[in-house]
Each structure stands twice: as structure tokens, then as C-alpha cells.
Amino acid sequence: MKRILLVEDQPLVRKAVRGALEDAGFEVVEAADGEEGLSVARQSTFDLAIVDIWMPRVDGIEFLKQVRGVHAELPVVIISGGGPDAPLEVKAHLAQAHGATEVLFKPFEDEELLAAVNRALVH
Amino acid sequence: MLTTLPPDAVCELIQAIGAPVFVAAVEPAGGFSFVAINRRLEALSGLRDADLRGRPLDAALPQAAAERLRARLEECVAAAAPIDYEDFLQNDGVHWLKVSLTPLLDDDGRVARIMGVPQDVTAARMAEDRLLRAAEAGGVAVWEWSLGADRRSGPLRQVNLAALLGLPAEPGGDGADWEQALPPATMERMRAELLAAVDRGDEAVTLDFSPPDGAGGQRHLLVRGRIERDGKAVRIIGSTLDVTARHGLQQALAAERGIFRELAQLSSDWFWMTDETDRFVPFPAIGNGDGVTELGAAGLARRDLLDTRVPAEDMPEIEAAVAARQPFRNLVYPQRQADGRALVVSISGNPRFDAEGRYLGYIGVCTDITARRNWMKLQYGRQKLEALGQMAGGLAHELNNLLQPMLSFATRARRMVGDGSPVAPLLDDIAASGRQARDIVRGVLTFSRHDRAENRPVVLSEAVCRAVDFAAGVLPPTVRVDRSIEPLPDTAAVRTADVAQVIMNLVSNAVDATDGRGRLSVALRRVQVPGDPLGEERGLAPGAYAVLRVADDGCGMEPGVLANVFDPFFTTKPVGEGTGLGLSVVYGIAKGWGGDVVVTSAPGEGASFEVFVPLCADELPSSQRQARDIAV
Numbered sequence: 001m002k003r004i005l006l007v008e009d010q011p012l013v014r015k016a017v018r019g020a021l022e023d024a025g026f027e028v029v030e031a032a033d034g035e036e037g038l039s040v041a042r043q044s045t046f047d048l049a050i051v052d053i054w055m056p057r058v059d060g061i062e063f064l065k066q067v068r069g070v071h072a073e074l075p076v077v078i079i080s081g082g083g084p085d086a087p088l089e090v091k092a093h094l095a096q097a098h099g100a101t102e103v104l105f106k107p108f109e110d111e112e113l114l115a116a117v118n119r120a121l122v123h
Numbered sequence: 124m125l126t127t128l129p130p131d132a133v134c135e136l137i138q139a140i141g142a143p144v145f146v147a148a149v150e151p152a153g154g155f156s157f158v159a160i161n162r163r164l165e166a167l168s169g170l171r172d173a174d175l176r177g178r179p180l181d182a183a184l185p186q187a188a189a190e191r192l193r194a195r196l197e198e199c200v201a202a203a204a205p206i207d208y209e210d211f212l213q214n215d216g217v218h219w220l221k222v223s224l225t226p227l228l229d230d231d232g233r234v235a236r237i238m239g240v241p242q243d244v245t246a247a248r249m250a251e252d253r254l255l256r257a258a259e260a261g262g263v264a265v266w267e268w269s270l271g272a273d274r275r276s277g278p279l280r281q282v283n284l285a286a287l288l289g290l291p292a293e294p295g296g297d298g299a300d301w302e303q304a305l306p307p308a309t310m311e312r313m314r315a316e317l318l319a320a321v322d323r324g325d326e327a328v329t330l331d332f333s334p335p336d337g338a339g340g341q342r343h344l345l346v347r348g349r350i351e352r353d354g355k356a357v358r359i360i361g362s363t364l365d366v367t368a369r370h371g372l373q374q375a376l377a378a379e380r381g382i383f384r385e386l387a388q389l390s391s392d393w394f395w396m397t398d399e400t401d402r403f404v405p406f407p408a409i410g411n412g413d414g415v416t417e418l419g420a421a422g423l424a425r426r427d428l429l430d431t432r433v434p435a436e437d438m439p440e441i442e443a444a445v446a447a448r449q450p451f452r453n454l455v456y457p458q459r460q461a462d463g464r465a466l467v468v469s470i471s472g473n474p475r476f477d478a479e480g481r482y483l484g485y486i487g488v489c490t491d492i493t494a495r496r497n498w499m500k501l502q503y504g505r506q507k508l509e510a511l512g513q514m515a516g517g518l519a520h521e522l523n524n525l526l527q528p529m530l531s532f533a534t535r536a537r538r539m540v541g542d543g544s545p546v547a548p549l550l551d552d553i554a555a556s557g558r559q560a561r562d563i564v565r566g567v568l569t570f571s572r573h574d575r576a577e578n579r580p581v582v583l584s585e586a587v588c589r590a591v592d593f594a595a596g597v598l599p600p601t602v603r604v605d606r607s608i609e610p611l612p613d614t615a616a617v618r619t620a621d622v623a624q625v626i627m628n629l630v631s632n633a634v635d636a637t638d639g640r641g642r643l644s645v646a647l648r649r650v651q652v653p654g655d656p657l658g659e660e661r662g663l664a665p666g667a668y669a670v671l672r673v674a675d676d677g678c679g680m681e682p683g684v685l686a687n688v689f690d691p692f693f694t695t696k697p698v699g700e701g702t703g704l705g706l707s708v709v710y711g712i713a714k715g716w717g718g719d720v721v722v723t724s725a726p727g728e729g730a731s732f733e734v735f736v737p738l739c740a741d742e743l744p745s746s747q748r749q750a751r752d753i754a755v
Contacts, residue, residue: 016531
């Protein structure tokens with residue numbers, strides 16, 4: 001069973017994404033922000049991370065930069081809701097520049113999520 | 124009759140005349156003798172008729188008086204016409220006389236006798252003398268010149284004149300003496316003007332001349348005279364004033380006025396003036412700066428200039444200040460010109476009062492602040508849109524995070540309950556609703572987006588042609604679309620989907636404006652900034668732009684609508700028919716390209732949207748493009 005690290009500060013979004021992933025047969029470990037995500041990532045191994053961009057403390061971009069030190073090859077799917085002070089596409093590009101494999105814009109369909117996850121896993 | 128009557132009869136006759144009268148006979152051998160004098164002359168002269176009758180002039184009068192009289196009588200005989208002259212006689216005192224001589228002709232037409240009427244003008248003379256003395260004491264030059272027959276000489280009486288003319292001494296008692304004392308050129312000119320006035324029959328004459336002041340400068344003298352005629356005799360009584368000081372003041376005033384006028388013309392402001400009824404009066408002293416004349420506002424009230432189609436702004440304050448006769452500063456109102464041009468002006472004014480405190484009206488300046496105001500409006504509009512964009516971005520972020528679980532849980536729950544469940548259609552509706560909400564949020568995000576991240580160089584004219592083809596295909600058949608798309612080879616860093624959306628939104632907007640029955644035009648042309656006035660006005664970065672113009676002949680827009688047309692959620696359509704996002708999405712996309720949208724419209728005159736799209740200077744390698752995009 002593939003293990004997915006889900007880093008997202010919104011509990012309901014976490015719950016929704018986790019539900020869709022678990023229905024599809026993935027094992028999901030949750031983290032409420034980038035900092036918690038990094039500490040979980042240091043303690044365990046994952047096949048994939050799904051990371052929100054805008055989060056308190058350590059945001060998605062920062063998580064991307066630092067997680068490379070722990071898992072150099074970890075595929076990352078960015079889920080973005082757009083930002084309050086920066087246009088979302090720029091951030092999405094930044095995420096790609098820092099090694100994000102896929103970018104999804106909320107709200108996305110479960111099918112879109114699973115398709116992106118599967119593409120990232122074979123990447 | 125008087126020529127032949129015996130002396131007694133003559134005497135009898137002349138007693139009846141209410142003035143002193145004498146009659147003298149012209150002796151055949153030359154010379155004159157008295158025929159008779161009346162009692163009035165006896166009383167005046169102290170002579171008696173009986174002593175004079177029949178006696179020659181020289182025997183009857185003292186020598187000096189006899190000579191003066193003889194000269195005049197001879198003059199009268201020679202002229203064979205009446206003459207008037209002035210004289211005096213001395214007995215107990217001096218009597219000034221004004222004498223009229225009338226020749227009496229015999230049957231052969233020869234002057235046989237002369238009747239003289241010497242009137243006593245001493246009282247008038249004394250009064251004149253007193254005036255002269257007063258003038259003398261007051262330092263005023265007054266003079267009286269009895270013009271001689273040659274119109275050069277003639278007795279000239281004066282006070283203070285020599286000093287005023289700068290002459291070292293009084294030249295004499297005759298006009299000719301004075302003429303010689305003055306520079307010939309000056310005198311020539313003055314006499315010509317004087318005699319011209321006399322010949323024209325003028326009652327007064329004014330001359331000016333500027334003799335040297337003896338210190339290297341000039342004095343300015345003003346001569347005013349009253350011309351009196353009595354028969355042929357002409358007497359000019361006048362005064363000569365030194366107006367050097369006044370002349371200096373006038374010169375200074377003219378100089379200051381010139382400077383003021385020059386400054387007024389250099390200033391881009393207008394000057395205005397009103398009268399005590401608060402109506403504009405021309406202000407010609409300042410030439411081109413006279414706003415009243417420039418505007419053709421003479422006789423109008425301030426309110427007549429008000430552009431009533433837009434809010435009056437500070438007009439109530441202006442009127443309150445004027446009603447209270449208070450100064451006011453920098454108050455703004457919209458002004459409509461005679462040529463129909465609408466301006467926004469800022470005016471300042473001060474009330475004016477005369478020495479008695481009577482209100483005279485206002486004087487003030489007027490500044491055209493239309494350009495400044497438009498610029499501020501533009502800036503304000505931009506800031507507003509940017510702020511709205513930021514807000515929309517934040518709002519979209521929050522909503523997306525809320526929509527994610529809604530959409531996700533609804534679809535997941537739907538999977539769980541299966542198709543047969545009565546809950547299934549409800550869950551489908553929740554998911555559909557969530558997707559609609561998502562689309563609206565995406566529209567808002569498009570508006571708030573300012574980057575060019577996914578833009579790739581495309582040949583803009585081709586993208587536009589394809590988009591117009593597509594748009595025309597979905598329009599009602601009653602709409603006619605005129606195309607004038609230049610086949611520009613230039614590329615622009617845009618997404619073809621965005622080009623399509625811009626054109627679709629503008630075209631559908633235009634179709635709505637024409638009620639689906641109008642005529643649209645879509646045009647594409649290339650401009651250069653700087654060089655294109657509209658582009659410069661919008662402050663676009665220098666470079667080449669393609670201008671996509673979508674125009675309609677529809678209902679047009681009121682200024683109030685025009686100002687808000689790019690605001691998200693602003694719509695004139697009935698509730699439910701439009702989201703109000705169409706034009707703001709166009710704006711967002713154009714700004715994202717680094718371009719701009721300019722809209723021009725007036726009610727009933729259609730509308731025109733011009734989208735400025737920056738063109739690529741030259742093709743960039745794709746790797747550089749990527750780097751530039753990231754750096755945005």
C-alpha cells in the first residue's frame with residue numbers, strides 16, 4: 001500500500017482529500033502545516049506528498065525546499081487555493097521550479113486528484 | 124440816416140441806445156472828428172458832448188488815447204466793416220473797454236461816419252484779474268491770448284507761464300514774443316493744432332508738449348484753452364499744467380499693466396471678473412488670459428457655465444461664498460464650454476469693494492484641472508481595481524478551501540449511496556452547485572491575476588481572427604460584424620484562450636448593447652508608444668502595441684456607468700442575466716498581458732473598447748521566457 005503524506009492546514013480539506021485517497025486504497029498520514037509535515041517526513045518514508053501552498057509557519061514552498069534534504073526523490077503534488085497577495089499561477093510555477101511534480105487548483109474533483117497522484121507516482 | 128443827420132439829431136437819437144455811444148465823422152481831408160456822444164458815454168468817460176462836438180480827435184482827447192482811437196477808426200474805414208477791440212480809458216480810474224466800431228456808409232458807399240460803442244468791462248476784467256492773481260499765487264499758469272489779424276501776434280496776458288515753459292524771463296506782452304522764445308518746431312506744431320481748432324470752430328483746444336526740463340530730462344505740459352469768438356476777434360483763454368508727475372505715473376502704470384498682461388498670458392490660468400450683479404464682465408487688460416472673453420461668458424452668471432449633466436461638486440459652496448461676499452479658494456465645478464467641451468475647473472475669487480464699501484463684484488482665477496482630474500480618476504480606478512483584485516484573490520482562496528470539501532464530500536457520498544438511493548440526486552445537486560461556485564471564483568481569480576506566467580508568444584492577428592470567427596459563429600444572425608484586422612506578423616505573449624475570452628466577452632457585451640440587432644466592428648492595428656496619444660495617456664510602457672478595438676453602435680453608456688464598467692460584479696443587466704464579471708475579466712487579462720483597456724462611450728453614441736496588447740520585440744528562446752515568467 002502506497003503511503004501518502006498530506007500536508008494541509010484546513011481540517012475539512014484534509015478530511016476530504018484523505019477520504020478520496022483512502023477510498024482509492026492509499027494510506028494517508030496527515031500533517032497540519034509544513035513544520036509538522038517536515039517532522040513527520042523525517043521520521044518515516046513516503047511514496048508521495050500532497051502539499052498545500054498557503055499554510056501558517058512553514059508554507060508549501062518552504063516545505064518543498066526542505067523536504068529534499070530528507071527525501072531527495074519524493075514526488076510532490078501541490079494543491080493550491082490561490083493566494084491572498086500573490087497570483088496563484090506564479091506560486092504554482094515557483095512550486096514547479098522547486099520540484100513539484102503536479103499542481104492542482106482547489107476545488108478539484110476526486111478523479112483529478114487521483115489522476116495527478118497516479119501520474120506523480122509513476123514519475 | 125445817421126450819415127446825414129445833423130449832430131443834434133444824432134445826439135437825440137443815440138440817447139435812446141442803452142449803452143455808451145459815440146459817432147465820429149470821417150473828415151474829407153483825413154482824420155476824424157466827433158459828431159456826438161450820448162449821456163451814458165459822458166457818464167463813463169467824464170467828457171461832455173458839448174466839449175467834443177465837431178472837434179477833431181486830437182483836440183478832444185489826450186494824445187495817447189487819441190492815437191489809439193484813430194488807429195482803430197482807420198482800421199474800420201479800411202475794412203469798411205465792423206471791428207471789435209479792447210481798450211481802456213483813464214479818468215478817475217482805469218476803465219477797461221470793449222469797443223465795437225460800426226462804419227456808416229453814405230449813398231456812394233463810402234464810410235462817412237463811424238458809430239462806436241465802448242462798453243465798460245472793468246468789472247469782468249477785475250474778476251479775471253483776481254482769478255489771474257489767484258492762479259499766480261497757486262503756481263498755475265493761466266493766459267489769455269487775443270489772436271491778432273496775422274494770427275501770430277496779439278496781446279497775450281499771462282501769469283506763471285514763463286516759469287512753466289522754462290523761460291528765463293517773460294518775453295513780452297505779445298503772442299509773437301512768446302513764439303520766438305519757444306523752440307520753432309514745438310511752436311510750429313502747437314500753432315498748427317491751435318489754429319486748426321479755431322478754424323474748425325471748436326470751443327476748446329487741448330495740446331501737450333514736452334520741453335526739456337533743463338536737467339537732461341523732459342517735462343510734460345498739458346495746455347487747455349477755451350476759444351472765444353466775438354465777431355472776427357478770437358480770444359483763447361487757457362491754462363498750462365505741468366503733468367510731468369502724472370505722466371510719470373501713467374508711464375509706470377502702463378509698464379505695470381504690460382508686465383501683468385505678460386504674466387497673465389504666460390499663465391495657463393484664466394482670469395475672470397464679475398460686476399455687482401455677479402455677471403461676468405470682460406477683462407481686456409490682460410489680453411488672452413481674459414477667461415470671460417475666451418469663453419464668451421460676458422453677461423452670464425456663474426451658474427450658466429455649470430455642466431448640469433454631472434454632479435455640481437463645489438458649486439453650492441461657490442454660490443454661498445459669493446452670496447456672503449467672502450473670498451474663496453480652489454473650489455471645483457464642472458464647466459461646459461460654448462463649444463460643448465466639458466471641463467473641470469478650479470476657481471478662486473476675491474470680492475471687490477469701493478472706498479465707500481459698495482460691492483463691485485468679484486475678481487478671480489480659473490484653472491483647468493480636467494487633465495489632472497482624469498489622471499487622478501485613472502489612478503483611483505487602478506488602485507480600486509488592484510484593491511478589488513487583492514480582495515478577490517483572498518476571497519477566492521478562502522472559498523476554494525471551503526468548496527473543496529463540499530465538492531469532494533458530495534461526490535464521495537454519492538459514490539457511497541449508489542444510484543438507487545433517493546439521496547443521490549440531492550448529492551448530485553450539491554456537487555453541481557459547488558462546481559458553479561468554483562467557476563465564479565475562477566472568474567474572479569482571472570480578474571485579479573497580474574502575471575504572464577502561462578503566456579506564450581503567438582501571432583496575435585491569427586489568434587484574433589480565429590477568435591472572431593468563433594464569436595461570430597455563436598452570435599444571433601441579426602448582428603453584423605465588420606472586420607478590419609490587419610494581418611500583423613507580430614507576436615504577443617498571450618494565451619489564445621485569453622484572446623478568445625477577451626473577444627467573446629467584448630463581442631457579447633456589444634451584442635447586448637445593441638439589443639442583438641446592431642452592427643459591431645472588430646479591428647486590429649499596430650501602434651507605437653510613445654506616439655499613440657491614447658497609449659501615452661494611459662501611461663503604457665514604451666514599445667509596440669497591437670490595439671484590438673471592438674465597437675458597437677448601440678445604446679452607449681452614461682458617464683456613471685463608464686466609470687464602473689471594469690468593476691467586478693458591476694452590471695447593468697437585470698438580475699440573473701449577467702454576472703458583471705465579463706468586462707472585469709477582460710480588464711484582468713489585458714493587465715496580465717501588460718496592456719490596458721480604454722473605453723470611450725456616450726449615451727446614444729455606441730461604445731468602443733480598445734485593448735492594448737504589448738507586442739514582443741523579438742522572439743525569445745523558450746528557456747529565457749520561462750525564467751522571465753518565474754521572476755515575475
